[in-house]
Amino acid sequence: MNESDYTYSSIPNDVALKIASSLEVTDLSCLSCCSRVWRDLWGSDCLWEPLFKQRWPLLYEDVLKVPDFKGWRGFYIKQHKEMKDQADSVIKFVENCLQSESIQVNDYLKAIECQKLMGFGFKDVQMLLLKPKLNVLLNLVGLHYCLNILKVPASDVMEALKSSNIKNRQICIKWWKLGRWFYGFRMRDEFHFRCLSLEDLASSKDDLDGLGVLQRGAIHEVLQVQISIVSSRSNPWA
Incomplete structure (x- = not known):
């Protein structure tokens, strides 16, 4: 499938996010290079927040208090x-x-x-x-x-x-x-x-x-x- 033919309707958004959420950080970064669709999904907070919380659980609560918070990625x-x-x-x-x-x-x-x-x-x-x-x-x-x-x-x-x-x-x-x-x-x-x-x-x-x-x-x-x-x-x- 050409990238131009690859749209959000090709894979439902929730299914795509479910796939991405099962990946490690390095694999997730590689996936973002596949197309514009995956690159857009790559920046989703719902992917990066659990990755951050899993890796730095003690720091997680402090980040929630940051006033100029701009996203988990x-x-x-x-x-x-x-x-x-x-x-x-x-x-x-x-x-x-x-x-x-x-x-x-x-x-x-x-x-x-x-x-x-x-x-x-x-x-x-x-x-x-x-x-x-x-x-x-x-x-x-x-x-x-x-x-x-x-x-x-x-x-x-x-x-x-x-x-x-x-x-x-x-x-x-x-x-x-x-x-x-x-x-x-x-x-x-x-x-x-x-x-x-x-x-x-x-x-x-x-x-x-x-x-x-x-x-x-x-x-x-x-x-x-x-x-x-x-x-x-x-x-x-x-």
Whole structure:
């Protein structure tokens, strides 16, 4: 059907809105490029208000009080740009802390704290940090934040990893523990490591095999924790 032949009567308005309301933001934006009809529908408040409320529920009530309110799509785009700028600052921080494709746990935990201070929601992390083009350590920072800070159900996080095609990306966690005392003598410090996929970390209930070591950081008996990228060129046992 040619665009000139495509009119509002081709699809009832309520049906078109029902179709559009089932789409994600990126798909909705692509749909707006199809024709003038879809572009007009793209600006509808009935589409953007639930998207805004779902992504930023705590901010939703404040927006309702704004005196010069001009539509939900504009507010959504404005807020998304602000969150993207904040995500870029987290990305830059992590990249600056990287040393030979690894990061110390204290810097890693600071990156998670930054997300908390910035008020990231699950959708923000999913759209801005759980992306295949980013370093897997940034994926891990987003994953950890969703599970341990936002308390997002593991099943939802697993689905986000799957949809982003990053669930099989791997990292290696290495940590050194203070040697135990044995009959008045302290034994040699102990070295431990775990090589895990993001899917393993999201589904693990064992602190030693999951995020527990990272969450505790270099405290108590743990002397140092390091997180590294696992690739075909790297040897996690080195």
